[in-house]
Amino acid sequence: MTARIISGAAIAGRIREELKTEIAELKERHGIVPGLATIIVGEDPASQSYVNSKVKACQALGIFSLNHPLPGSTLESDLLALVDTLNCDHRISGILVQVPLPEHIDESKVLVAISPEKDVDGFHPVSVGRMVIGQPTFLSCTPAGIQQLLLRSGIKTSGSEVVIVGRSNIVGKPVANILMQKAQGANATVTICHSATRDIAAHTRRADILIAAIGQPRFITADMVKPGATVIDVGTNEIGKTAEGKRILCGDVDFDNVKAVAGAITPVPGGVGPMTIVMLMANTVKAAKLAHGIS
Ligand SMILES: Nc1nc(=O)c2c([nH]1)NC[C@@H]1CN(c3ccc(C(=O)N[C@@H](CCC(=O)O)C(=O)O)cc3)C=[N+]21
Numbered sequence: 001m002t003a004r005i006i007s008g009a010a011i012a013g014r015i016r017e018e019l020k021t022e023i024a025e026l027k028e029r030h031g032i033v034p035g036l037a038t039i040i041v042g043e044d045p046a047s048q049s050y051v052n053s054k055v056k057a058c059q060a061l062g063i064f065s066l067n068h069p070l071p072g073s074t075l076e077s078d079l080l081a082l083v084d085t086l087n088c089d090h091r092i093s094g095i096l097v098q099v100p101l102p103e104h105i106d107e108s109k110v111l112v113a114i115s116p117e118k119d120v121d122g123f124h125p126v127s128v129g130r131m132v133i134g135q136p137t138f139l140s141c142t143p144a145g146i147q148q149l150l151l152r153s154g155i156k157t158s159g160s161e162v163v164i165v166g167r168s169n170i171v172g173k174p175v176a177n178i179l180m181q182k183a184q185g186a187n188a189t190v191t192i193c194h195s196a197t198r199d200i201a202a203h204t205r206r207a208d209i210l211i212a213a214i215g216q217p218r219f220i221t222a223d224m225v226k227p228g229a230t231v232i233d234v235g236t237n238e239i240g241k242t243a244e245g246k247r248i249l250c251g252d253v254d255f256d257n258v259k260a261v262a263g264a265i266t267p268v269p270g271g272v273g274p275m276t277i278v279m280l281m282a283n284t285v286k287a288a289k290l291a292h293g294i295s
Pocket residue numbers: 049050053096097098099100121141142236247249268269270271272273274276277
């Protein structure tokens with residue numbers, strides 16, 4: 001058997017088309033242009049490349065965007081002051097501060113400084129809290145993208161065994177919460193594995209849906225996957241550069257071998273990554289509507 005490839009790139013393309021229509025309507029009927037502000041501190045090339053993709057995605061959809069690249073030596077107080085300015089800027093519907101931040105800046109302080117109404121990343125404790133108790137909120141983009149991938153590929157989560165490897169605040173924990181939620185009928189039975197889990201493979205082999213968000217190239221091998229399972233690969237590990245200096249990416253899943261066992265699998269690149277970006281656009285549109293009382 002060889003797995004069906006779930007193309008995040010294709011599904012993200014369809015969501016982009018839906019958003020384009022919605023954005024054009026907002027402009028025509030209400031004179032509203034959604035706006036996204038991105039802040040990046042320091043010069044990490046991977047972070048710069050993600051932020052560039054976000055800015056490009058905004059331009060393609062008709063979302064106003066402001067990027068603030070700041071030097072790595074930026075003071076925490078200056079970053080907080082910029083967030084505050086953007087909180088008050090009526091052109092800006094959503095604010096994204098790229099993480100990780102340099103060591104001298106307290107990430108949690110910066111994330112709580114973002115107004116929850118503009119928290120399109122869904123990292124503010126208020127957004128996280130609302131998500132956990134199933135209230136309407138901004139869902140963080142990678143977990144929301146995974147949910148859309150499953151929904152739009154016809155993969156049933158209700159009653160399914162979902163096993164997540166990785167317990168980060170930006171992927172593992174939120175995706176677990178979203179998929180176990182009764183709201184929208186997600187209703188999965190969720191297990192989270194991490195570095196202290198005894199016998200990770202014993203858990204992953206039970207998964208109907210296996211989500212790999214570890215940050216280690218090819219961590220999930222074929223023997224860890226139940227035949228026919230759906231495998232979602234959240235990893236974006238840089239394993240080298242081409243002769244032209246382009247990054248070579250590899251997921252957390254040993255794709256070539258796992259695809260012979262799995263029923264469906266997401267590739268890297270072209271899987272979860274493009275979904276993350278399009279869900280950020282969706283959250284920005286949602287923030288603009290909320291700010292203007294349009295539902
Ligand atoms: N505040 C904040 N919000 C984030 O959402 C956030 C962040 N910080 N920090 C870093 C992670 C990582 N992340 C990715 C986004 C897109 C791709 C993506 O589009 N990947 C392409 C390949 C891109 C390439 O070729 O470099 C793909 O998988 O097809 C990957 C990773 C968002 N993150």
